[in-house]
Amino acid sequence: MGEMNEKLQSLSKGLLGLHVKDVFSKKKDGLKLRNLSDDDKEKIRNLFKDLEQQVNDFVSKTKEKGTATEAEAEGKAKKTRTTLRDRVRKNKR
Amino acid sequence: MLGERTHNRVMAERFEPSCEVREERRECPERRESHDRRWNALDRNCRFPFDDEEALQAADQVSDVEQKSVERIIIKDSCDIKVRTTETQVAVSLQAALQVAIALVVNLTIADNEQAEMVTQELLQFSQIEQVNRQTVYIENSRDIEVTTSDTDVAVSIQLLLQLLLALLIQIDIF
Known part of the structure; x- marks a missing residue:
């Protein structure tokens, strides 16, 4: 599952890269691009790293909560709930 | 009259037909749901129909999930x-921050305001950033229920935005 997730992530990265390239190349003739200073580029890089950190924290928190909740629900269900399948098995024994 | 009879038949199918009070009053059963039920979650002395050693606890739950913001x-x-609900405020703030970052980078890179606006719209429109979650969970006549909502869809949306921002930065030679 994790491997599949990684593959999908790299796939979506590639697709988005192509899309951005396409958007820029469509308007190439009329696009007036500015040259950013090294200082500005550094600020933008830091901004991106900061956002990336926050996004990763949020995503991992969401995953953890989801896993914890599922485990708790399963545990609870095992203690208090018997499915029809379990009852049939029990009767067979 | 036909409509009323149909309505009453539909209502009757949902509740026990043996309820004397309902038959006497001939009212819409929805107004006296707690009386008509065999199992009443609010009554501690009321025994759940399947409550024995091989208990199967079930809760009536209607979950309706739509794509909106509430x-x-x-x-x-x-x-x-x-x-239990997860923090949606953080997710919304992150989403907004990423959108602003993309718009900012485009505006810094492209000198012409109109072109910058058009490029921003195209990038964000493609990613369908406007989707937000709304979930409606309806719980009726139930006991010992735990509800947990999560923001998986928002997490995916945020990751897409981040990837879009990265692709943009690579395109303009910042990374």
């Missing part, structure tokens, strides 16, 4: 309900 949980005639 989270709603309606709890009716129930008790011991635990509700």
